Amino acid sequence: MDARTELSWSGWGDPAQATELPASIHELLRTGLGVTRATPTPAAISDLVLAAPRLDAEAAGQMAAVVGDAHVAADHSARARHALGRSTLDLLALRAGRPLPAPDLIVSPGSHEEVAGVLALCAARRIAVVPFGGGTSVVGGLTPDAEAFAGWLALDLRRLDALHELDEVSRVATLGAGLRGPEAEAILGARGYTIGHFPQSFEYASLGGFAAARSSGQASAGYGRFDELVHGLRVAAPAGELRLGRAPKSAAGPDLRQLMLGSEGAFGVITELTIRVRPRPAQRAYDGWRFPDFATGCAALRRLVQDGPVPTVLRLSDEAETAMGLARPDAIGSAEASGCLAIAGYEGDAGAVTARRAAADAVLADAGAVRVADAGAEWEHGRYRGPYLRDALLDAGALVETLETVTFWSGVPGLYAAVTAALRDTLTAAGTPPVVLCHVSHVYPAGASLYFTVACAQAADPIAQWREAKRVTGAAILAHGGSISHHHGVGRDHRSELERELGGLGVAVLRAVKATLDPTGILNPGILITP
Amino acid sequence: MDARTELSWSGWGDPAQATELPASIHELLRTGLGVTRATPTPAAISDLVLAAPRLDAEAAGQMAAVVGDAHVAADHSARARHALGRSTLDLLALRAGRPLPAPDLIVSPGSHEEVAGVLALCAARRIAVVPFGGGTSVVGGLTPDAEAFAGWLALDLRRLDALHELDEVSRVATLGAGLRGPEAEAILGARGYTIGHFPQSFEYASLGGFAAARSSGQASAGYGRFDELVHGLRVAAPAGELRLGRAPKSAAGPDLRQLMLGSEGAFGVITELTIRVRPRPAQRAYDGWRFPDFATGCAALRRLVQDGPVPTVLRLSDEAETAMGLARPDAIGSAEASGCLAIAGYEGDAGAVTARRAAADAVLADAGAVRVADAGAEWEHGRYRGPYLRDALLDAGALVETLETVTFWSGVPGLYAAVTAALRDTLTAAGTPPVVLCHVSHVYPAGASLYFTVACAQAADPIAQWREAKRVTGAAILAHGGSISHHHGVGRDHRSELERELGGLGVAVLRAVKATLDPTGILNPGILITP
16 A cells, blocks of 8 residues: 555544644634643554454455455554544544444455455355545545444455546546546546546545545536546446446436445445546636625626636635635635635636636626735645644644535525524534634536535534534525535435435435345445435 | 417327428439338328227226316327327327227326326326326337236326426526426526527427436537436325435435436426526527538537537538438428538527637638538528428338437447448348438537438338337447437337346346335336336
8 A cells, every 4th residue: 555645544644744733823723712622632543442353364364365365454554544534523533542443354356356256245244345445535434334244344445546448539538446536647647638626635535436425626617526527337236237328428217327426335336437538738727816705706606607707616715714714724824814715717728728717807807806816826735735724723622624515506695694503503502612614615507515614612522512513504404405415425424414305205215226236235334324 | 288389199290380392302212212102191180099998987087186177188189199109100100090009098287296196096096107298209108018007097297387486596497397398498588598408309398308308409519418407306206205406416425316317207207397597598600511521520529529619509410411401301302412511509698609609610610611501590490390301201101210329439430330230231131221311419528429310111011110120220229339319218119228228237226216116116117117
């Protein structure tokens, strides 16, 4: 395993890139949020207490017969690294010092056929299987309800890292599901192409995970969501193989690709993806713009995405987030910003970028925005830094987490107000008044997503504190017409909200699909839907 | 029922608009295709022989208690008009003089709740239900396997014709599923909006049908396929109600909208749709261009759709279709055309149309096309005329039908050759050498659809003649990587190809979904999947 691309076991990314909080933020935490309590910071991975493994050497031997000895692990470090995702709840659990559930075995198949072989063994032995891509879930998507099973196997897909085919005529590439974002971009970049999918998790998350969780990247306005880029899927399910996507679009019945996209490993294991690729852009330019207020900024974003020209990147921070400087994580605390900061970015041929940028500039200026020097470059530099900031804030004793939702444009103001109020009221009532920051993270002609960051002092039981805030906020999202997730997914944390969002009959459909593809229910039990 | 919008019982559209074939075409049929046999033309609707009805007055009375007496029909004319779609096989059946299966009752609910009420009655009485929109299926989608049921009820959705909501901020409209294309455009047009969905069936097909069968319009390059325009669906299924689509895009699990889109009435009845709308374009312009050959034209279309600018309408006829003048149905037979005719159309604000057209003109000219005066206007004038032409050709004794497929760009040449050869070889071997015409009807960055028109002399049993040609062609489509349908759907006619396309496990998923939503299997039995 390449250390460079291995997530820190206890937080985000590369420990060498950890963020130091400036004094102004420490001061804000103390005086603004009442953070006074020192909270446990992660010790050493060897100090983690893991639940005793339940699978024996015979099981490990059977798996090794399929994937090879070198690709089965059961050591403490591997178990710890595959036990949790990277939600704040996960990070708090890693810091809590209590015993953690963890997989018994970590198995790394090297091909679709090996995936199928492992699934067959697990079905026969009733072993719960968690497909493991980059390990970056923020919704509890990697921790199954495994008690009813003989054991828990993490199926690490990292070795599915091939470029199977690059069809330059059709501009589609067939790639292994275990490729991380930068690996896929490097392979395709060498041939002159890009996927254009750059979520905040880009540096660690995998292609299969992008698909299984319906990821959306920071440049989605230009390149589309990941689910819009997927043309074909190869899936290994306990009941057999699915090869979906003979054409970019078809009227041959319901689109089963859209049933696997968002299935979060509960229906099958995505082993290969056929994805739209584009020529690498010759030019990239990111601009910052300041609006007087959030409503004016939202109206301008809506105008751009409905009437064009549509930038490649288009985001808008509310007043609170702008004041905090969170749109520029590396400059956090140093901003004296007023109003609402927007980022508009353009990627493509030089001439096209120039023309589109000029046309969008005119719309933005007409809509009341003024240009902010350097803000675009600062955003670009810090675009993957947010999770590092969270680690530093947790170290400092704050509770900090993000959540997101999406609705139609007409519902955005009401949803924004309701979520902000739910977070503020719940956490204030708990004695830990928060700061609540928000940005429009993705835009569509018909609607937009809202991405919230919340920070407050940790209560005595920060896990219970956040669960309660999340529960109230989820209810507010549903009550105000939002979807429970725009791009984080469902995992364990949003199961009950998904049930309310789809209704009982919708969930029954998901259960029927799962029962068909995974008759013994071994795949990600408790993820997406309850058994 | 408004006669203006009622399909001819025996062919296409408005009998007053029937096409007269020019002498040159009659000559071509005689000398080119060997059409000599006079074939039966439709007599009077009263002469049709329909199977004896099986549902009694009690059933009719129960339905009337739900929808009102005025909205239940069992008369000969209503039964005949709801018995078949508008495939050539359907039209031949109407001309054959043999007894036809037909629905026992035609029930027209006026609301979602009435649809649910009718479904509950039908489930209790085991009556097969065929959701009936515009009646324009060309894949046998309106003729169920009803033998195992107590009867056959056509659920005519025409009265679901309300504009429930126009959300001008989000640019989405919620509309009743029974609205025909022109009705919906008139309602929205009065408010300044358009859906932009203009398939050849536009004048008669319904919104619910567009969604259930994944329709694609002639302006799909600009407006998108219909399935891409659908943001929300309300569905009445025997097992309950589904309300899908709280946001334009979401990561809240699999996208169940995409399971209802393409479900062809077999999973539930779409009663309301929330659809993307756009401001009505101020300007429309359609240009004709001639390429020296099909490959050069395909390369140019691909360049436009991959690198832009993308016209609103983009189509390309092959040499045979261009020579026949079929791109301009009103001018058929009069063309002295060589090469391959393309149509590029632009809709939008005047300034935007001018700029986009000029930029596309430059690409087309650079790619080897020369402008053809008047061809764009002729295409626009004749864009909905194709089905009238088919009626006239059937009257003249020809067998004529269309079929379509889609694949990735790299597969287009092979698929084109294979389908052309399958049609030509099969029909020639049957003693009726055909003309096979083709155009690229819809384009995507990753691929394109191919739309074939075939004409030959009718054999003694033209239904068997076409079934065999279709069977061989379907196999060729699948063998060469195509999908069995780009926009016609599955119906009865493509069931076995769908099974091969999705594989056994994919079909098992569809069956599981159907069993959940329609436990007694009353909805469209035999459509989409076999029971």
